[in-house]
Amino acid sequence: MKEYSGYENLTERGSKVYCPKCGDYLEVVENGWLNGELFYCPREKKVFCITLKDITKKASETFITSCEDKIRLEEIKRKITRKNMDEVGSIINLGKQL
Secondary structure, eight states: OOOOOOOGGGGSTTOOOBOTTTOOBOEEEEEGGGTEEEEEETTTTEEEOOOOOOOGGGSOHHHHHHHHHHHHHHHHHHHOOTTTHHHHHHHHHHHHHO
16 A cells, blocks of 8 residues: 655645535644544544545546646746746747747
């Protein structure tokens, strides 16, 4: 079993995680003995974790391609800085002219 961590941003504005029992917001709690983030519902007094399930067989080829494109676009965005912004803009404009 593979463990995943880094889910703190799931409870930021716009991407809430809800309790499956009462529907209230879950709070991220870190607990080292399970090596990952756990979610706690104060109303139900229950602890939850996220389980990731491989559903690749159910996904279409176009969906998988769009996921890859989105990841590539995010990688490119991370490489753009104030120093190379003008150069990137000129390359984009050159591509539009072709």
